[in-house]
Structure formats: structure tokens, C-alpha cells
Amino acid sequence: MRRVRATAAPYLLALPAWIWFGVFFVVPIAAMASVSLTTGNILEGFQQTFSVSNYAAAIGQYHTQMIRSLVYGGVATVIMLLLAYPMAYWIAFKGGRRKSMYLFLLLLPFFVSFVLRTISWGFLLADDGILFGPLKSAGLLPQGFHVLATEFAVIGGLVYNFLPFMVLPIYVALERVDPRVIEAAYDLYASRWAAFRRVVLPLSLPGVFAGVLMTFVPATADPVNARVLGGTGTTMIGNIIQTEYMTNNDYPTASALSFTLMAVLLVGIFVYARSLGTENVLEAAAR
Amino acid sequence: MTETQAGTGEAMASPVAPQVPAIELDGVVKEYLANGEVVQAVKGVTLSIAEGEFFSLLGPSGCGKTTTMRMIAGFEDPSRGVVRLHGRDVTNVPPNRRDVNMVFQSYALFPHMNVWENVAFGLRRRKTPEAEIKRRVGETLEIVDLVGREKRRPREMSGGQQQRVALARALVNRPRALLLDEPLGALDLKLRQAMQIELKRIQREVGITFVYVTHDQSEALTMSDRIAVMHDGLVEQLASPREIYERPATAFVAGFIGTSNLIRGTVDRVESGNAVLALDEGGRVLVAEASHRAGDPITITVRPEKITISTEEPAGGLSAVRGTVSEVVYLGLYNSYAVRLADGAEVTVFQQNALDSSSTAERGDAVWLSWQPHHSYAIGS
Known part of the structure; x- marks a missing residue:
């Protein structure tokens, strides 16, 4: 009896997590999969027909927004990577005793709601807002100049909102690099650049990998930035899904779009993991 | 900045007369600021180490021996004084341009590279032809008895094996001097004793100057040609192991050795x-x-x-x-x-x-x- 309990203990401890996973992930996913294979409308009701026509129709109608989302998410991720790596590097290696303070500053905006922060950016970037208004009246910017409702505003918003999720994993990876290993590289005739490229960068790649995952996926699916900062030409797939669900009540199309987005992201991540996540990159860096 | 700059061009160029000491420290002082106060880690060390010598810096922790070694390697700039390698003033030369290599206390192997790549690292940075890299890495792995383990990653190896990789990674560059910072500290007693004999053999075989930092007096006595006993940032006695043991110059040396x-x-x-x-x-x-x-x-x-x-x-x-x-x-x-x-x-x-x-x-x-x-x-x- 005792032995049985001892063996079962770890599984029992994991039980809440499994229940959570089942109730809040498996069940909704199954329900949504089932909805995506129905036909009908909100007034006459939906019938389970197992027809994949919803997918074909949804992709046919919204592939522009789907591709746009992937492009925006991708561009935002690249910009975030370029911004985040130097930040993380600086905090990890030059932060000294103030490291915790810099990390706190990085997370400080999170104490304000995500949507509220994005709306504030809307105010800042407004055509006659506090940023551009004075510049325009001073004649430093043409009257027609605008940022809001363009892809610059949307991508900028994505970068701003998700940047910390890129910085933190890279910081953690860099922080774990043993400074003596870097010294060993200098001792073995490496220049600063060679030490970075051959030792620091490869050792921080797991952090880069995690950071890209944690930003690319939510940025691509995000509806808030496109809605608050974007215009008619910058609609992202998240907005479409939201409208289909909430406004049009076209649940099958919304579900089919959600699944398509999920599949595209999973395939993308898989390809990315195979190319970057494996030892191949490390081996290439070792040369 | 390119990797070619990392070569040791100047260090190699100067012709070296045999009587020129491999390493000279002249009035070397290292000060640093701690809580607004100037602390002297090394208070003025003058010594010279001959070509091919097995030289130990011995002392308790905090005596300045590691700081002294790091100034020879170039990781610390002396506050005052001059460091010379084979007669050339290298006081302000960065570590990647000094023709000395270091074996780190924790080995500091590159965790993402296998044994072969670790050992080849220095040669690759100096743009050595691939055929020569192959030959020299092979030879060095033979010296440290690691043939057949080229593809292993450091974390797949025992402490003793990692130690030998660290040694090979430094030796393969044929440095003018090898600096060893408590390299056997992490090994158990039996392995440590075996490695002491092994290190001594390797040193005789390659004929490179060894500078060995340790707090273990028996290790220093066993291996060294000469020992500098350090205490509180100063060299208390610099002599052969026998001399140090039989004729300690100060009460500290007498108490620290045996x-x-x-x-x-x-x-x-x-x-x-x-x-x-x-x-x-x-x-x-x-x-x-x-x-x-x-x-x-x-x-x-x-x-x-x-x-x-x-x-x-x-x-x-x-x-x-x-x-x-x-x-x-x-x-x-x-x-x-x-x-x-x-x-x-x-x-x-x-x-x-x-x-x-x-x-x-x-x-x-x-x-x-x-x-x-x-x-x-x-x-x-």
C-alpha cells in the first residue's frame, strides 16, 4: 500500500496540471475542431457535416490577412531580436550590481494593462497628437504626414508590446555563459568579435530560440495592435477571427481560421526548430 | 575587426636569446577599489622565471597568486610595474596577443564544442592551415591520452578527462609559457596524484615553461623546480622545494609548508x-x-x-x-x-x-x- 502510494505520488501531484490541460485546452480545442466542421448559421442552427468546405472558403477569402499577419509577426520578431539582443547582452555583461533594477525597468510597463498601453500609443501617434501636432504646426512635418493606421504603427506596436518576451530568455541564456569560458576564448587568440561569434553567440542561441517562439506566435495572432493602431489596410488575421466570432457569429469560419492559423504557426515553428534548435547551428559555430 | 588580427605576430617576431627569462615581473602591483577603498591584491612582486622551468606560485587563498597569474596572462592590468615575456614588455598587451596560454581552474572548456573543436580553437583563430591543425591536434591528444574521444562533448567526460582536454587545448598552440590555475583542484586525491606525475611528464616532454598556481603545498613540492611562496600580496620566499622546506625564510613559510x-x-x-x-x-x-x-x-x-x-x-x-x-x-x-x-x-x-x-x-x-x-x-x- 505504502509502495503504491509512493509510486503514485508524482502522478497525483501532476493531476491538477493535467486537469487544467484537459479542461482548458483539450476540450475547447476538440469543441472548436467540431465547430469548424459544421455548416449553417446562427439563426437556423449549425449541423455537424464534417465538411472541410469552411476551410477552403475561409482561406480563399482571408489569405491576404493571413499572409499579412505572418509578415507583420515576422518583421516585428526580427526587429525585436535586433533590439533585444544588445539590451540583454548589456544587462547580462555590463549590468553589474544594477542588473535586477534594469530587469525591473524592462518589466515596469507590464504594470499597466496591455490594451491601455496600446491605446496610449494611439494617442501619441495620432495625426494631431502630442507628438506630431506641434511638429506639424512648426512646419517640421508635412500636414499629410501620418503614422497611425499604417503598417509602421502596427508593427511598432507589436515590437513595443512583445519586446520583453524576447529580452528575458536571451538575458537568461547570456547570464548563464561562464565568463571564464569567454576569457578562455581571448586566451586562445580570439578577437572580441571572434569570441562573440564562436562562443557567446552559440551559447545564447537557446535563449534566442525561446525568445522568437515567445514573440512570433503571439505577435502574429495578436488582434489588439492592428485594431488600435492600424487602419483598414492593416487588418490582421486575429481581427478577422474576432469579427467572425463576435460580430458575424459565423462560428464555423472563425474556427476554421483559428485552426488554419494554428497549423501554419506549428509548421513554421517546426521548420524553425529543425533548422535552429538542433545541434547543427552549434556545430557550424564551432568551426 | 577581423580574426587575423588575433594572431601573435609581434610576439613571435622578436628573436629570443636563451638567457632571456621566459617571464619577468618587475615591481608589479595590483590595486582595486572595494567600497571606495583602495585594496592591494598584489603589493609589489618582482620575479623572473627561466625558460623551461616548472615554477609554482604557492599560497593560501587571497594571497594574490591568482591575480599575479592573471596579470601574466593579460586578464588584469597591473596598477604599477612591468610584465615581460621573453624580454618584451607586454604590460598593456591584451591576452589574445600574448604567447602564453592558460589552463583554467574550472577548465572553462567550450561546452558547445567537442574535444577536437575545443583543442583546435586556438589554431583556428591563428589561421593555421587545416592540414597542420589536423596533425597538431592529433599529436596533442596523443600526449594527453585522449585519442578516440575526439567527438565527445565536455559534459560527457569525467573531471580528469576534461582536465586533459583543457591541457591539450592550451598545449596545442605551443605557447612560450603555460599558466595553470589550480588545475587539479577539482579532482579527487588519487587522480590528483596521478595527474601531478602526468603533468610533470608532459612538461618534460614538451619543454614549455609551466607556471603553476596552487594552495596545495605537497603539490608544489612534488612538481616544481622553484616555488614562490606568496602571502598577503608579497612573495615571502622564492627558492627550490628543498630549500623552502628545509630553510623556510619566514615564520609564515615555515607554518604554511608542512x-x-x-x-x-x-x-x-x-x-x-x-x-x-x-x-x-x-x-x-x-x-x-x-x-x-x-x-x-x-x-x-x-x-x-x-x-x-x-x-x-x-x-x-x-x-x-x-x-x-x-x-x-x-x-x-x-x-x-x-x-x-x-x-x-x-x-x-x-x-x-x-x-x-x-x-x-x-x-x-x-x-x-x-x-x-x-x-x-x-x-x-
Whole structure:
């Protein structure tokens, strides 16, 4: 009896997590999969027909927004990577005793709601807002100049909102690099650049990998930035899904779009993991 | 910035005469700021290490030995003083342009590279032709007995093997000098002893100058040609292992190397070339040094194995001190006695276990301790 309990203990401890996973992930996913294979409308009701026509129709109608989302998410991720790596590097290696303070500053905006922060950016970037208004009246910017409702505003918003999720994993990876290993590289005739490229960068790649995952996926699916900062030409797939669900009540199309987005992201991540996540990159860096 | 710059062009260019020391430190001081106060980690070290020498920096933690080594490697800039490698002033030359390599205490192997890549790292940075890299890495792995493990990652290897990778990674570059920072510290005793012999063999084989930092006195005594004993940022004594053990220059060296007895007294008279110390309780200590005069205060040191323990008063011409045995410890090869003198000082005596057990003393016995005059060494205070 005792032995049985001892063996079962770890599984029992994991039980809440499994229940959570089942109730809040498996069940909704199954329900949504089932909805995506129905036909009908909100007034006459939906019938389970197992027809994949919803997918074909949804992709046919919204592939522009789907591709746009992937492009925006991708561009935002690249910009975030370029911004985040130097930040993380600086905090990890030059932060000294103030490291915790810099990390706190990085997370400080999170104490304000995500949507509220994005709306504030809307105010800042407004055509006659506090940023551009004075510049325009001073004649430093043409009257027609605008940022809001363009892809610059949307991508900028994505970068701003998700940047910390890129910085933190890279910081953690860099922080774990043993400074003596870097010294060993200098001792073995490496220049600063060679030490970075051959030792620091490869050792921080797991952090880069995690950071890209944690930003690319939510940025691509995000509806808030496109809605608050974007215009008619910058609609992202998240907005479409939201409208289909909430406004049009076209649940099958919304579900089919959600699944398509999920599949595209999973395939993308898989390809990315195979190319970057494996030892191949490390081996290439070792040369 | 390109990788070609990392070569050691200048370091290699200067022709080196054999009498030029491999490494010279001239009045080297290292200061740093700690909580607004200037702290001196190294307070002025001057020494020169000959080509091909096995040289140890020995001392307790915090004595400045590692800082001294890091200044030779180029990881620390001296606050004052000059570092020369083969006569060339390298005081402000960065580590990647110094022709010395370091074996780090924790090995600091590149975790993302296998053994082969770790060892080839230095050669690749110097743009060595691939064929030569292949040959030299192969040769070096043979020296450290790691052939067949080229594809292993550091974390898949034992501590001893990682140690040998670290050694190979430095040796393969054929540096002018190899700096070793407590390289055996993480190994267990048996492996450490085996590696000591191994390191000594490798050093003889490659003929490179070794600078060895350690806090382990037996390690330093076993391996070194010369030892610099450091204490509190200064070199207390720089000599051969035998000299350091037999003739410690200071009380610190005497205490740090092996077990040692310190006896303080005043020179009473000089008699047939020996200074005679009068002790309060009527014993005498002879010191085979005529340079002292009556009335001089003096501290002498005598090693435990030089002292004979007996129940009868020893003959004249020897130091003779009375005491009571307060502890006997059986250590197999020898007994260790703690003998309390009349003034309360305790003297340690090692007596080899002979067949004749008549000389063994018991706890509480009143005994005489005696030793030759030349086994008493007067030391600076």
C-alpha cells in the first residue's frame, strides 16, 4: 500500500496540471475542431457535416490577412531580436550590481494593462497628437504626414508590446555563459568579435530560440495592435477571427481560421526548430 | 575587426636569446577599489622565471597568486610595474596577443564544442592551415591520452578527462609559457596524484615553461623546480622545494609548508660556532649560525621529523628541551607526538615506527627533545 502510494505520488501531484490541460485546452480545442466542421448559421442552427468546405472558403477569402499577419509577426520578431539582443547582452555583461533594477525597468510597463498601453500609443501617434501636432504646426512635418493606421504603427506596436518576451530568455541564456569560458576564448587568440561569434553567440542561441517562439506566435495572432493602431489596410488575421466570432457569429469560419492559423504557426515553428534548435547551428559555430 | 588580427605576430617576431627569462615581473602591483577603498591584491612582486622551468606560485587563498597569474596572462592590468615575456614588455598587451596560454581552474572548456573543436580553437583563430591543425591536434591528444574521444562533448567526460582536454587545448598552440590555475583542484586525491606525475611528464616532454598556481603545498613540492611562496600580496620566499622546506625564510613559510615548530628566545652566548638560546625552564637550543650576538631576540624553526624523543638527557652538542607528552597519535608509518614545554608552548615531533619500540613514549611521560644544531633555522619575524 505504502509502495503504491509512493509510486503514485508524482502522478497525483501532476493531476491538477493535467486537469487544467484537459479542461482548458483539450476540450475547447476538440469543441472548436467540431465547430469548424459544421455548416449553417446562427439563426437556423449549425449541423455537424464534417465538411472541410469552411476551410477552403475561409482561406480563399482571408489569405491576404493571413499572409499579412505572418509578415507583420515576422518583421516585428526580427526587429525585436535586433533590439533585444544588445539590451540583454548589456544587462547580462555590463549590468553589474544594477542588473535586477534594469530587469525591473524592462518589466515596469507590464504594470499597466496591455490594451491601455496600446491605446496610449494611439494617442501619441495620432495625426494631431502630442507628438506630431506641434511638429506639424512648426512646419517640421508635412500636414499629410501620418503614422497611425499604417503598417509602421502596427508593427511598432507589436515590437513595443512583445519586446520583453524576447529580452528575458536571451538575458537568461547570456547570464548563464561562464565568463571564464569567454576569457578562455581571448586566451586562445580570439578577437572580441571572434569570441562573440564562436562562443557567446552559440551559447545564447537557446535563449534566442525561446525568445522568437515567445514573440512570433503571439505577435502574429495578436488582434489588439492592428485594431488600435492600424487602419483598414492593416487588418490582421486575429481581427478577422474576432469579427467572425463576435460580430458575424459565423462560428464555423472563425474556427476554421483559428485552426488554419494554428497549423501554419506549428509548421513554421517546426521548420524553425529543425533548422535552429538542433545541434547543427552549434556545430557550424564551432568551426 | 577581423580574426587575423588575433594572431601573435609581434610576439613571435622578436628573436629570443636563451638567457632571456621566459617571464619577468618587475615591481608589479595590483590595486582595486572595494567600497571606495583602495585594496592591494598584489603589493609589489618582482620575479623572473627561466625558460623551461616548472615554477609554482604557492599560497593560501587571497594571497594574490591568482591575480599575479592573471596579470601574466593579460586578464588584469597591473596598477604599477612591468610584465615581460621573453624580454618584451607586454604590460598593456591584451591576452589574445600574448604567447602564453592558460589552463583554467574550472577548465572553462567550450561546452558547445567537442574535444577536437575545443583543442583546435586556438589554431583556428591563428589561421593555421587545416592540414597542420589536423596533425597538431592529433599529436596533442596523443600526449594527453585522449585519442578516440575526439567527438565527445565536455559534459560527457569525467573531471580528469576534461582536465586533459583543457591541457591539450592550451598545449596545442605551443605557447612560450603555460599558466595553470589550480588545475587539479577539482579532482579527487588519487587522480590528483596521478595527474601531478602526468603533468610533470608532459612538461618534460614538451619543454614549455609551466607556471603553476596552487594552495596545495605537497603539490608544489612534488612538481616544481622553484616555488614562490606568496602571502598577503608579497612573495615571502622564492627558492627550490628543498630549500623552502628545509630553510623556510619566514615564520609564515615555515607554518604554511608542512608542520613546523617555532621557538622564540634570546641568544645567550655563541659557543663553537653555534648560537645558544637559553630557555626559561633550563633547556638549550643550539643554532648553527654564528651571525647572532648575545642578547639578540631570535625565532627558530625546527621540523618535527628532525627531533628525537628520549627519556634520558641527551648528549651535549645537541639542542635539548624538556617537556611532557600531551598527545600521541599513531599514523602507521610514524607516530606524532605533541609535547608541551614548561612555558606552555607545544612542539610536534614525528618519530618513525621502528622495530625497536623502547623509544616510544606514553601520554604524560616527562621526556627530552633533542636535535642537531643545523636543524634549527633562525627566521625573520
